[in-house]
Amino acid sequence: xxxxxxxxxxxxxxxxxxxxxxxxxxxxxxxxxxxxxxxxxxxxxxxxxxxxxxxxxxxxxxxxxxxxxxxxxxxxxxxxxxxxxxxxxxxxxxxxxxxxxxxxxxxxxxxxxxxxxxxxxxxxxxxxxxxxxxxxxxxxxxxxxxxxxxxxxxxxxxxxxxxxxxxxxxxxxxxxxxxxxxxxxxxxxxx
Numbered sequence: 001x002x003x004x005x006x007x008x009x010x011x012x013x014x015x016x017x018x019x020x021x022x023x024x025x026x027x028x029x030x031x032x033x034x035x036x037x038x039x040x041x042x043x044x045x046x047x048x049x050x051x052x053x054x055x056x057x058x059x060x061x062x063x064x065x066x067x068x069x070x071x072x073x074x075x076x077x078x079x080x081x082x083x084x085x086x087x088x089x090x091x092x093x094x095x096x097x098x099x100x101x102x103x104x105x106x107x108x109x110x111x112x113x114x115x116x117x118x119x120x121x122x123x124x125x126x127x128x129x130x131x132x133x134x135x136x137x138x139x140x141x142x143x144x145x146x147x148x149x150x151x152x153x154x155x156x157x158x159x160x161x162x163x164x165x166x167x168x169x170x171x172x173x174x175x176x177x178x179x180x181x182x183x184x185x186x187x188x189x190x191x
Contacts, residue, residue, distance in 0.1 A: 010098045010131040011067045013159040017096060017128065018062045020163040025050045032083055033058060036076035037068045038103050047083055073097060074105035074114065077125075077142075081118045091123030093148075097139065098130035108138040112145060124148040126170060131155045 018033070025031055029050045033043035043061045048054055080093045105111055115125070125146040127139035130153045143150040151166050153159055 008067075009155055010133075011065065013153060013155060014096055014098060014130050015062055015065060016159040017130075017153060017163045019059055020160045021094065022055055022058055022062070024167060025055065027051065031058075033061060034076050034079055034083075035061075035065055036072050038070035038072060040072065040075050040079045042079070067098075070103045071097065071099040071101055072103040073101040074111045075103075077111065077115050078118060081115065081123070084123050093123065093125045093146075095125055095127045095139070095142070096130065097127070097134055099133050100135045100138070108135065108141075112138075112142055115142065116145060119146070122147070126150070126166075128153055128166065 022031075027050055030047040031050065032047040035041045035043075043058055077093070077095065080095070084091045084093070100106075101108065101111060105114065123146065125143055126148040127143045127150040129136045129139045129150065132155075134152065136150065136152055140150040142148075149170060151162075151169075153162050
């Protein structure tokens with residue numbers, strides 16, 4: 001019974017986080033939502049531009065989400081990558097999960113390898129793990145390998161506040177794709 005209540009709380013928190021994300025979208029932004037459990041269900045066939053009517057329908061799509069215990073992370077990520085680059089959309093995936101892969105490809109390393117092999121262009125994956133069952137090690141590796149960050153969303157803290165803090169941390173990066181080249185001179189050494 002306690003586990004059931006915790007699952008309901010995590011799902012409610014995930015919904016709150018997604019609603020916060022939808023409220024943060026601006027007119028002209030592009031987005032889509034992919035729900036995943038035993039299969040991937042899309043909000044729209046392809047990413048759509050933000051407008052008030054679309055946001056209202058997206059919020060309804062989110063509030064109708066139900067958990068069934070299945071987590072097909074691999075299929076969700078592959079579908080998300082396939083949708084990148086539509087219109088003027090930024091190539092960013094916000095990946096929200098409260099569990100570990102238990103449907104389809106379930107090996108975390110294989111999922112990460114497949115994501116890296118599938119990316120046709122540069123993009124970022126930001127990962128949010130909800131509750132104690134989220135595989136944060138996997139999410140951190142996935143995000144860091146794909147120019148993103150991973151954050152744990154704690155069940156006993158307000159999800160909207162945690163989402164605002166997360167957004168603030170990624171909203172305006174000062175530097176991206178930075179590389180440093182040091183001169184190679186004979187006989188010199190940095191200590």
